[in-house]
Amino acid sequence: MKKLIGAAIATLAVISVPAQAEGETHHRDLGDIYTQCGLGGLIAPKIPWLAVTTNIVWDLGLTATSSEITSPNSCKGSSAQAAALILETYPALERELAQGSGEHIDALLSTASCGGESRGEMSSALRAELSGLANQADYSQQSRLDHAKGFYAAFARQADAHACNLS
Structure with missing residues (x-):
């Protein structure tokens, strides 16, 4: 209950952060980052x-803010969203995918x-793509980032092949 109350308070605080004045060279405001x-x-x-609350409850907003700091504007577009989702939820x-369905697959699609x-x-x-990746000789020695990169490339290929819109 305390965590939920804290998340609600933080949500209100983040949403109420004013937008930056035009012409400033700072990053987007926290409200934009967390949403x-x-x-x-x-x-x-x-x-x-809901986006703000999820980010705060999930990891206190660290993933959202670190992605903005390291790669400004990286959170825009479905391609960036897909890449982030794959990296964050790869396991x-x-x-x-082994089971055939799930909420993470639905979110990715x-x-x-x-x-x-x-x-x-x-x-x-x-x-099938994941099976091919997992059957590579060096798969078990690869990092999670390498797994995510390989799977993202496969996802992008399949999105193109199935006329999905990954921009």
Whole structure:
């Protein structure tokens, strides 16, 4: 309960941060960062209060702020959202692809606006891509970042092949 109250207070504080004056050379304000970056920006891009709350509860907003600091404007566009989602949830994506479905796969497919029949086809194609990646001789020695990079490349190929919109 204390964590929920703290998250609500932090949410209100972040949302109430005023926008920066035009012409300043600072990064976007925290409200924009917490609504457009991190896990919150991925799962609730059109519901600001939920995006902010998710980012704060998930990791106190560290992922959202670090992505903005290291790569300004990296949280814009579905391509950046897909890459961040893959990096942040790679182990869960592996499990869900092996099982055939799951919320992380659904979220990933949503970043590329894959709908209807293409969702099932994309999921099957991604399962095959992941199997190919996992069967590489050096897969077990690769870092999680390397796994995520390889899977993102496969995801981008499949999104293109299935006429999804990954921009």
